[in-house]
Amino acid sequence: MSDRRTFLTAAAGLGAMGAMAVAPGVHLIEVSQARPAGEPASGKVRWGMLIDTNACSSSCTDCVSACAAENGINEKMANPRQGSQWIRKIELKDPRSGRGHSLPMMCQHCENPPCVDVCPTGASMKRADGIVLVDRHICIGCRYCMMACPYKARSFVHQPLTEQNPEVPRGLGCVEACTFCVHRVDKGQMPACVEACAKAGGAMIFGDLNDPNSEISRRIAQVATTQVRADLKLNPGVRYQGI
Ligand code: SF4
Ligand code: SF4
Numbered sequence: 001m002s003d004r005r006t007f008l009t010a011a012a013g014l015g016a017m018g019a020m021a022v023a024p025g026v027h028l029i030e031v032s033q034a035r036p037a038g039e040p041a042s043g044k045v046r047w048g049m050l051i052d053t054n055a056c057s058s059s060c061t062d063c064v065s066a067c068a069a070e071n072g073i074n075e076k077m078a079n080p081r082q083g084s085q086w087i088r089k090i091e092l093k094d095p096r097s098g099r100g101h102s103l104p105m106m107c108q109h110c111e112n113p114p115c116v117d118v119c120p121t122g123a124s125m126k127r128a129d130g131i132v133l134v135d136r137h138i139c140i141g142c143r144y145c146m147m148a149c150p151y152k153a154r155s156f157v158h159q160p161l162t163e164q165n166p167e168v169p170r171g172l173g174c175v176e177a178c179t180f181c182v183h184r185v186d187k188g189q190m191p192a193c194v195e196a197c198a199k200a201g202g203a204m205i206f207g208d209l210n211d212p213n214s215e216i217s218r219r220i221a222q223v224a225t226t227q228v229r230a231d232l233k234l235n236p237g238v239r240y241q242g243i
Pocket of ligand 1: 177
């Protein structure tokens with residue numbers, strides 16, 4: 001399992017928003033409009049993330065730590081390879097130039113998600129705003145979605161859990177993955193990884209891909225970005241700069 005996660009195949013060639021300056025040249029993007037309680041997610045918004053690999057250091061794992069703390073991923077596994085991992089750092093190396101890149105990898109919140117296509121129960125689902133989730137009440141733990149996901153983004157919970165964040169339901173026998181911290185986004189906050197990264201490398205921007213005036217859309221319009229495994233035509237919501 002960890003081999004699958006730490007290695008991406010050679011084929012991997014790969015609201016309204018406001019900005020707040022936290023350090024010279026570093027801008028923390030904040031979702032300024034929380035969705036009112038009870039109001040369904042809107043298809044007018046498509047949440048996405050842009051990761052600048054030039055600003056991401058291989059020695060930094062602050063996004064991974066923040067994700068684990070936020071989502072209650074703290075279980076001690078007898079076999080560490082079975083531990084849940086919603087976000088991981090991977091190292092890419094161009095075999096011709098030798099140039100390396102370090103980048104966070106998580107659920108790519110695909111527009112056309114194969115995990116949803118194969119799920120026999122409807123537990124894997126995509127919200128109108130593009131966030132792909134698992135309903136743990138419906139998931140039967142068959143793990144078809146884990147096999148279908150080309151990004152190896154999903155984990156299976158192998159043991160009973162304690163000390164959980166009540167806002168982030170997790171449970172034995174279910175499959176799970178990055179939720180873009182949907183519980184935070186729905187309150188007008190950023191994903192925990194993005195908030196942590198703003199204090200570290202400032203490599204992540206989160207925002208509405210459908211809003212041409214959002215920071216993420218303006219950056220994507222200005223710089224070359226990559227969809228990992230664009231050949232699969234899944235149109236992921238996570239984009240990378242610099243690879
Ligand atoms: S990255 Fe994997 S788990 Fe996430 S939406 Fe795409 S196929 Fe599903
Ligand atoms: S493990 Fe759960 S979410 Fe994944 S395909 Fe099976 S029922 Fe669906």
